[in-house]
Amino acid sequence: xxxxxxxxxxxxxxxxxxxxxxxxxxxxxxxxxxxxxxxxxxxxxxxxxxxxxxxxxxxxxxxxxxxxxxxxxxxxxxxxxxxxxxxxxxxxxxxxxxxxxxxxxxxxxxxxxxxxxxxxxxxxxxxxxxxxxxxxxxxxxxxxxxxxxxxxxxxxxxxxxxxxxxxxxxxxxxxxxxxxxxxxxxxxxxxxxxxxxxxxxxxxxxxxxxxxxxxxxxxxxxxxxxxxxxxxxxxxxxxxxxxxxxxxxxxxxxxxxxxxxxxxxxxxxxxxxxxxxxxxxxxxxxxxxxxxxxxxxxxxxxxxxxxxxxxxxxxxxxxxxxxxxxxxxxxxxxxxxxxxxx
Numbered sequence: 339x340x341x342x343x344x345x346x347x348x349x350x351x352x353x354x355x356x357x358x359x360x361x362x363x364x365x366x367x368x369x370x371x372x373x374x375x376x377x378x379x380x381x382x383x384x385x386x387x388x389x390x391x392x393x394x395x396x397x398x399x400x401x402x403x404x405x406x407x408x409x410x411x412x413x414x415x416x417x418x419x420x421x422x423x424x425x426x427x428x429x430x431x432x433x434x435x436x437x438x439x440x441x442x443x444x445x446x447x448x449x450x451x452x453x454x455x456x457x458x459x460x461x462x463x464x465x466x467x468x469x470x471x472x473x474x475x476x477x478x479x480x481x482x483x484x485x486x487x488x489x490x491x492x493x494x495x496x497x498x499x500x501x502x503x504x505x506x507x508x509x510x511x512x513x514x515x516x517x518x519x520x521x522x523x524x525x526x527x528x529x530x531x532x533x534x535x536x537x538x539x540x541x542x543x544x545x546x547x548x549x550x551x552x553x554x555x556x557x558x559x560x561x562x563x564x565x566x567x568x569x570x571x572x573x574x575x576x577x578x579x580x581x582x583x584x585x586x587x588x589x590x591x592x593x594x595x596x597x598x599x600x601x602x603x604x605x606x607x608x609x610x611x612x613x614x615x616x617x618x619x620x621x622x623x624x625x626x627x628x629x630x631x632x633x634x635x636x637x638x639x640x641x642x643x644x645x646x647x648x649x650x651x652x653x654x655x656x657x658x659x660x661x662x663x664x665x666x667x668x669x670x671x672x673x674x675x676x677x678x679x680x
Contacts, residue, residue, distance in 0.1 A: 347658035351462045352470045355480050355523040363524065367488055369654035369663055370647075376412050377649050379677035381670045385662040386415035392445040393419040395472065396452045397582075401618055401645055402472050402482070406449045409652035413662070414669075418445070438464035447660060453582075468659050476514040476583050481655065482617055483520035485648040490573055492647070493613045493640055499572065501525075507534040507568050510577035510597045510628055512543040514584075517617040518577055522547050525556070532557040536567035538593050541579075564597050565607050573613045574599065576629045578621040591625065600630035614639045 344359040375381040391410040395403045407417040434457060441448060442465040449470045450458050455477035462469035473479040491501055506525065512518050512535055522543070525531050533556055535543050542560065551558060561567045568574055576599055584590040604614070618641060620629045633639050657663045 348661045349468055350659055351465075351468055352480055352655060352659070353459050353462060354471070354478050355483050355520045357480075358524070358527070360527045363484065363487065363527070366484060366651065366654050366658065367491065369657055370488060370650040372663075373650055373653045373657065373666070376666070376670075377646070377653060378679045379673055381667075382673050383412075383666050383671075384414035384669045385665050386410065386413040386656070386660065387669075389415040389446045389660065390444065391415055391417045391656075392441050392448045393417055393472075394441065394448060394450040395420065396450075397473065399451055399472070401648060402451065402479075403449075405645070405648045406470075406472065406481075406652050409649055410447075410656055412649075413653060413656055413666075415446075415656075434461045435464040437461070438469075439466070442466040447656065470655060470659075473516055476516050476519075476580065478520045478523075479516040479617075480520055481648070481652055482517045483524045484655075485644060485651040486517070486521050486575070486615065486617065487524050488651055489615060489640055489644045489647045490613070492643070494572060497572075497611055501528045501531075503530040503532075504528070504573065505532045505534075505571040506573040506575060507536055507571045508543070508575050508577070509536045509564060509567070509599070511541045511579045511593070512537045512577070513541040514580035515577045515617075518543070518575070519547060521575065522551060526551055526554040530557075532571075533559070534567045534571060535560045536562070536564050536597065538562055538596050541593060564599065565603060568599070568604075568607050568612070570609070571612060572609075573615060574604075574608070576614065576616045576620070578616075578619065578628050579626065594621070594626040595628075598626075598628050598630065599633070601632040601636065604633065604636070612638060614641070615644055616641045618645065 345357060345362050376383055393403055393407050410417050438461045445467055447468045449472045450461055451472035452458055452474050455475035458471040458474040471480055494500055508518055539562055579590055579593050581590040616629050
């Protein structure tokens with residue numbers, strides 16, 4: 339028996355974390371847990387057979403675009419994709435309104451990523467079908483925040499802890515990082531959260547987010563010293579410099595490599611079970627390398643568990659928005675090919 343939500347998921351757009359109450363998030367997580375057999379390919383469902391997802395990605399994406407598409411496919415639906423503005427009529431001057439009205443006639447649900455803050459909300463207002471925000475400029479990335487919190491929940495529970503009273507260090511580009519912005523919003527729904535904001539001075543978390551966190555009694559410490567900042571925390575959330583948001587590559591390059599985490603720094607400064615997360619992609623170029631590959635075999639590195647959890651969260655969103663949660667297991671069957679994802 340699934341929890342009751344405060345928001346109406348059926349047919350809803352997912353634009354911002356501000357839409358959710360804590361009970362809504364718990365429903366998404368419960369739904370995700372119920373979808374594990376399908377994500378692990380031990381069961382097959384055709385609950386969305388005949389449904390069409392339009393994946394409209396006007397900025398580069400690997401994990402978000404493919405995981406949304408895979409999530410829809412696993413639930414039995416079909417996916418149509420556009421991966422750059424130059425391949426659409428937006429290049430010819432078509433408005434977001436016209437694009438939305440047209441594409442919603444071809445689709446049952448749309449996921450959209452766009453380089454301008456607020457653009458997905460504008461697009462959704464004209465759509466005749468639900469729209470999910472896959473990231474709008476430096477504003478928000480709600481499904482990333484949901485999968486991050488789901489990961490935090492699972493990692494902390496495996497250590498006998500919970501999200502309430504979590505101690506989280508946010509590291510890197512906190513000014514332009516939309517994943518950070520959405521994660522701050524979602525963490526503020528929980529009790530006794532402590533955040534360490536670790537960044538260069540010019541890339542600090544914007545005041546609007548700081549004020550919102552303070553209003554919700556989140557404990558905040560700001561520092562530009564990564565080695566001091568990562569002590570006494572449960573979660574390290576490392577981010578890359580958002581080069582595409584800067585006026586020039588030269589300006590972005592000033593900050594690359596300033597907030598790098600490697601095995602030596604981690605071992606010297608962190609508690610033994612501190613979880614390491616990153617929304618990915620991590621910048622592995624020598625001048626950046628914010629999360630060193632020498633941490634790849636560290637059992638506390640959760641970045642690949644994050645990406646697996648992203649599939650579950652996006653499946654859960656589709657299930658709730660399109661109203662198939664009660665029918666998933668009715669149409670379930672065994673897969674007919676080799677799979678070993680457990």
